[in-house]
Amino acid sequence: MALIALEDLHFAYPGQSPVLRGASLRLEAGQRLSLTGPNGAGKSTLLRMILGLQRPDRGRVVAFGKMRRAEADFHEVRRRAGLVFQDADDQLFCPTVAEDVAFGPLNLGKSRAEALEIVDRVLGDLELLHLRDRITHKLSGGEKRLVTLATVLAMAPEVLLLDEPTNALDQTNEARLLEILQALPQAILLVSHDPAFRAKLAPEALDLRDGRLVPVAG
Amino acid sequence: MAHVLSQGPEGLAGHGGPSGAGWIVPLDPRVxxxxxCVYGIAVAALSGLVALSVALALSLGLLALSRLPxxxxxxxxxxxxxxxxxxxxLLPFTVPGDPVFTLWGFAASWQGLGQAVEIALTANAVILALMVLVGTLEPVTLGHALYRLRCPERLVHLLMFTxxxxxxLREEYLRLRAAMKLRGFRPGSNWHSYRSFGYLLGxxxxxxxxxxxxxxEAMKCRGFSGRIVLLREFALSRRDWVFGAALLGAVAGLFVLERTWP
Structure with a gap:
């Protein structure tokens, strides 16, 4: 059974020509898949649709074995699939790193003590414990990116959706991110314009062209 | 909220991080x-010049204790x-009373002068205490402390989001402003400038x-359901009790002075 299956999605932003015209994809457990395509092709839209932040005009979103239609259907999806946003400032909104990482687990109904335990474990795994009590808006770009990953991993998702994760990262931080991601067991759906990063993390690729997804040879 | 007025990148004493060696910084933010607040309200209630002068001296004493620059x-x-x-x-000229001197035909009164001095002393004593006690807090710590003091959650979150x-937002503004400059924009008193600033603001x-x-959306993706929990806890130490008692003692002393020399 595929973790996520998008079937024949159609979508147009109001008053604009359609971005998706029958896009389909399947993501299996443990699979790593990248999405390529020109700017504005609808790659981010596709990720947002998986999480129900955007509804398709037509087509089906099947996640974790169930059809997802209404807002309530997506609550479970958002728990089991984690999206790392393009801009880290959108994702880190709590005053301190610990509070930001704990935000998801607390929403899942964990107690304060359990949440703090998760914070320490996740930050420890990513070797970010030194950032624990830092204030989020004072982090550097690279630190922000790694902390956003920590906030998503704290929810223990089965799938990671990454939207341009290497945006604004220097080489050292990019290498660090790659190393962390490669060691994760989760299935990954990657949107990235960086061919080298794609080749290393998720060589299997689909190209989004004219609103459809086509496998890329190689 | 003295940091709001700050022109420099850092607040007083580097936002009161552990660097501040003075007496004030290690105190519990809630205290x-x-x-x-207590001190501010008490000083605002005073009206005797003696008591107010002592209050200002107390505030200066706090400043010395805090080792702020x-x-x-x-x-x-x-x-x-x-x-x-x-x-x-303007107060001496607007409050009626016994004239001290006249300026361009307007008489300044002793009573008005007294009130002006009273307000100046009160304002300076209170603002100084506020700067020393609250202005040295890291703004985020201020939010945490207000949360623990049971301020309305929404207001605290509003502060935190701000x-x-x-x-x-400032960086976004500076980027756009720099982009305008790079294309030769020089603000002047003309419609082009006004319109361009309008675009910028928009x-x-x-x-x-x-x-x-x-x-x-990012919050929803992490299961946001209307509550944000702040984690930081504070604990009162002996030092906090001592400080609190000393402050209450000082306030009581001010009221005694007020009754002795009204």
Whole structure:
């Protein structure tokens, strides 16, 4: 059974020509898949649709074995699939790193003590414990990116959706991110314009062209 | 909230991080906020010149204890005085009473002069105590402490979101402004400038709205259900009790002075 299956999605932003015209994809457990395509092709839209932040005009979103239609259907999806946003400032909104990482687990109904335990474990795994009590808006770009990953991993998702994760990262931080991601067991759906990063993390690729997804040879 | 007035990148004493070696910084933030409130209310209730002078001296004493840099702090206090200067200067002429002197036919009264001095002393004593006790807090710590003091959650979150995103918005503004400069924009008193600033402001607003939508989406993705829990806890130490008692003692002393020399 595929973790996520998008079937024949159609979508147009109001008053604009359609971005998706029958896009389909399947993501299996443990699979790593990248999405390529020109700017504005609808790659981010596709990720947002998986999480129900955007509804398709037509087509089906099947996640974790169930059809997802209404807002309530997506609550479970958002728990089991984690999206790392393009801009880290959108994702880190709590005053301190610990509070930001704990935000998801607390929403899942964990107690304060359990949440703090998760914070320490996740930050420890990513070797970010030194950032624990830092204030989020004072982090550097690279630190922000790694902390956003920590906030998503704290929810223990089965799938990671990454939207341009290497945006604004220097080489050292990019290498660090790659190393962390490669060691994760989760299935990954990657949107990235960086061919080298794609080749290393998720060589299997689909190209989004004219609103459809086509496998890329190689 | 003295840091709001700050021109420099850092607040007083580097936002009161562990670097501040003085007496004030190690105190529990809740005690500092409550202390500043109690002290402020008490001093505002005083009217005797003796008691008020002693209050100002007490505030200066606090400043010395905090080891804040003297000059910048006093300069900041003077900034506040700038706001009330005209009111103070006009008071002697507007309050009726026994004349001291006349200026261009207007008589200044002793009573008015007394009131002006009273207000100046009160304002400076309170603002100085507020700067020393609350202004040295890291803004985020201030939010945490207000939360633990059971301030309305929504207001605390409003403060926290403001602290979090004010810098992001400023950077966006500076980027757009730099882009304008690079294309030869020089502000002047003409329609082109006004219109361009209008575009700039509009663009910042639009971007802020879009960002707020993305933030909400990111929150939803992590299961946001209407509550944000702040984790930080504070604990009272002996030092806090001593400080609290000393402050209450000082306030009681001020009231005794007030009754002795009204």
């Amino acid at each position: 500092r906020i409550l202390g500043a 003297l000059r910048p702090t006093l300069r900041r206090m003077a900034m506040m005085d700038g706001f009330i200067f005209f009111m103070l200067a 602290l979090r995103y004010i810098e992001v 663009m910042i607003l639009v971007r802020a709205i879009e960002r707020s939508e993305r933030i909400l």
